[in-house]
Amino acid sequence: MIFSVKIKYNEETAHFAVEADSYTIAEAMAHRAAKVIASEIYEIDSITKTQIKEVLLDSQKDEIKYFKAKVSYMSVTDSGKVKKTKVTILISDRNISGAFNSSIDFASSFTDSAEVVGIEETDMTDFFDEGLLLDLELVGQVKEMADNMMDDVF
Structure with a gap:
């Protein structure tokens, strides 16, 4: 947690x-x-x-900011029903575009239908x-x- x-x-x-x-x-x-x-x-x-379920840390330590992203993807339940799943992740990166790219990479590891539905810088x-x-x-x-x-x- x-x-x-x-x-x-x-x-x-x-x-x-x-x-x-x-x-x-x-x-x-x-x-x-x-x-x-x-x-x-x-x-x-x-x-x-x-609600953060995953943390993606950038190996760079200089000028790092923390971003919170919501990723949405389709998954299949044990009963065979398709449902939309949303996951919140914390990302460290130098800028929002780098964080967005990291969240896309993370989302695509689940399925091709994954998408980033929101991203914001945190304090x-x-x-x-x-x-x-x-x-x-x-x-x-x-x-x-x-x-x-x-x-x-x-």
């Missing part, structure tokens, strides 16, 4: 998404992400479950899953150890 998280710190608000199996895990991840984003003083403003600034947060925390711990070692030397 993808959750939308807003935190307040230093008179600013950060909006990001986390992938978690439950609200409780999302809250724990929100605290871990807040420590990466903000100073020690922050407040979790909201945590909301989203989200980041996406965290548990693996990424662990990596960021480890980098922070190594940096802190290095700083402490430098303090001991000088």
Whole structure:
């Protein structure tokens, strides 16, 4: 599940998404992400479950924006009936045209009849899953150890 998280710190608000199996895990991840984003003083403003079913991340990290796209495609149920299915996806890209192309690629992986029915830029600034947060925390711990070692030397 993808959750939308807003935190307040230093008179600013950060909006990001986390992938978690439950609200409780999302809250724990929100605290871990807040420590990466903000100073020690922050407040979790909201945590909301989203309709986002898939996340497509661009490998580029410079000037990334987050877009929400709705993809529609025809599917066949177990009883053999054809139904229209809509999926919301979160896409990171530099611009809306790149995000649109990514959503078309995603949609076409289901069927030829898939289409992008809407796309919009969000105010989200980041996406965290548990693996990424662990990596960021480890980098922070190594940096802190290095700083402490430098303090001991000088």
